Amino acid sequence: MVSPIREGFNLVTTSSGLQPTQTVRLEPSYVLPLAILIGSIPVALLNLWIGFVILAFSIFLLLQAATLRLEFTATDLDIYRGEKRIRRFPYREWENWRIFWPPVPILLYFKEINSIHFVPVLFDPKTLQNCLEQRCPYR
Structure with missing residues (x-):
């Protein structure tokens, strides 16, 4: 699905046929927050607090999944809340990355030159993996 042009790149939301020059906006995934919500029920029976x-x-996490979006551009990973960009992570500053527990991806870790980041996987994990492998092939 191709949407209007943003910052000179075609904005796409699927992983089929991705090109490095395309801007890819990841679709939200509510799997992780819903699994935690369901898991909280038996825990509450043991200990209410x-x-x-x-x-x-x-x-x-449900609110974050509903409001935050990741966009992979040709040069950066951008985080948006609504239409406002709140953070930019240039790929040239990345040293490595890893998705923890690949069978059920729950956490994205990436290290920049001066900082480390942990991001819960609240987005389509297959497209996330494809974009990371294509734009940041070092691990």
């Missing part, structure tokens, strides 16, 4: 904390965390 811990169950409540886990439930609150899952609601926080």
Whole structure:
């Protein structure tokens, strides 16, 4: 699916036939927050306070999945809240990356020259993996 042009690149939302010059916006995935929400129920039966904390965390992740978007451009990973870009991570500053627990991806780790980042996988994991392999092939 190709959307209007953003910053001179075609904006696409699927991983089929990705080109390095295309801007790819990842679709949200609610699998991780919903799994945590469901997991909070039996925990709440054992300990109400811990169950409540886990439930609150899952609601926080649901809100993040609904409001945040990742865009892979030709040179950067951008994070948007709505239409406002809130953070930019240039690939040239990345040293490595890894998706933890590949059968059920739950966490993206990437290291820049001066900082380390952990991002919950609240986006389509297959497109995320494809974009990372294509634009940041070093691991």
